[in-house]
Amino acid sequence: MPFLMRERRAPTAARKLLMASLILATLAPTHAHTTRPDERTALQQVVTETQNKEIVRRAFERWRSGGNVFEALLAPDVVWTIHGSGPVAGTYRGLQNFIQNASMPLVSRLATPILPDVRYLMADGDKVSIRFDGSATTTSGAPYRNQFVWIFRMVDGRVVEAEAFLDLVAYQLVVENNQPRTR
Numbered sequence: 001m002p003f004l005m006r007e008r009r010a011p012t013a014a015r016k017l018l019m020a021s022l023i024l025a026t027l028a029p030t031h032a033h034t035t036r037p038d039e040r041t042a043l044q045q046v047v048t049e050t051q052n053k054e055i056v057r058r059a060f061e062r063w064r065s066g067g068n069v070f071e072a073l074l075a076p077d078v079v080w081t082i083h084g085s086g087p088v089a090g091t092y093r094g095l096q097n098f099i100q101n102a103s104m105p106l107v108s109r110l111a112t113p114i115l116p117d118v119r120y121l122m123a124d125g126d127k128v129s130i131r132f133d134g135s136a137t138t139t140s141g142a143p144y145r146n147q148f149v150w151i152f153r154m155v156d157g158r159v160v161e162a163e164a165f166l167d168l169v170a171y172q173l174v175v176e177n178n179q180p181r182t183r
Contacts, residue, residue, distance in 0.1 A: 045125055048125070048126060049123035049124065049125065049128075050123070051157065052123050052126065052128050052152075052154045052157070053121060053122075053123040053128055055073070055154070055157050056073065056121060056128045056130055056152065057118075057121055059072050059073040060116055060118055060121075060130065060132070063116055064115060064116055066113065069116075070095065070098075070099060070103065071095070073152075073158070073159050074095050074098070074158065074159045074162070075095070075155070075158040075159060075160045076094065076095050077093070077094055077095075077160070078094065078095050078098065078158075078159055078160060078161070078162060079091060079092070079093050079160070079161050079162070080092045080098045080102065080161075080162040080163075080164065081161075081162065081163050081164065082102060082164045082166070082168070083163060083164065083165050084165070084166075084168045085168065086168035086169070086171070086172050087172065087175075088101075088102050088105065088106075088168060088171060088172070088175075089168060105175050106171055106174055106175060108180040108181055109138055109139050109174050109175060109178035109179070109180055109181070110136045110137065110138055110139065110144060110174070110178075110181075111136075111137045111138060111139050111141070111181070112136045112137045113136060114134040114135065114136045114144075115134065115135050115136065116132045116133070116134050116148075117132055117133045117134070117135070118130060118131075118132045119131045119132055119133065126153055126154050126155065127151060127152065127153055127154075128151075128152045128154060129149065129150070129151045129152075130148075130149070130150050130152075131147075131148070131149050132147075132148050132150075133145070133146070133147050133148070134146050134147075134148060138174055138177075138178045139178045139179050139180070139181055140177065140178050140179070142177075142178075144170070144174050145170070146166050146167050146170045146171065147166065147167065148164065148165065148166045149164070149165040149166075150162060150163070150164050150165075151163040
């Protein structure tokens, strides 16, 4: 009778985790041999999407904290296309070409770094899309605000192709109406 009267305690979180791990360890080898190629491909795609999304999320967090988003994220041979019309629209081949000819004309006319405010981040296969608002202060003291959509194709954790959508008129107004910072 004492056995029946004993109070039964619920398993702790650690005990539940241990039990789940043991079950998975027991089933995983069997399941691995029966997984079809299309299931493996789907699983690999989910892993790639998750990893790429996390890489972009962390890069934007570093950017928001004052770091450089481009050098941490872009492959040296990135192909970056800015869609639209205007002097900066076009395709830039290589990180240095993109920074020198597309990024610096704007950034050199800002007194503060662009502060990104991420609205959404999505991944699909090797593609990651990020929609964010950016704000800064120009060298003349005026506010700069823009909305961006960047679509990345990633390989081995680096952006190899990028497409950018933004208000190019806002970009060009900053370039035309502000003096570059002195270094």
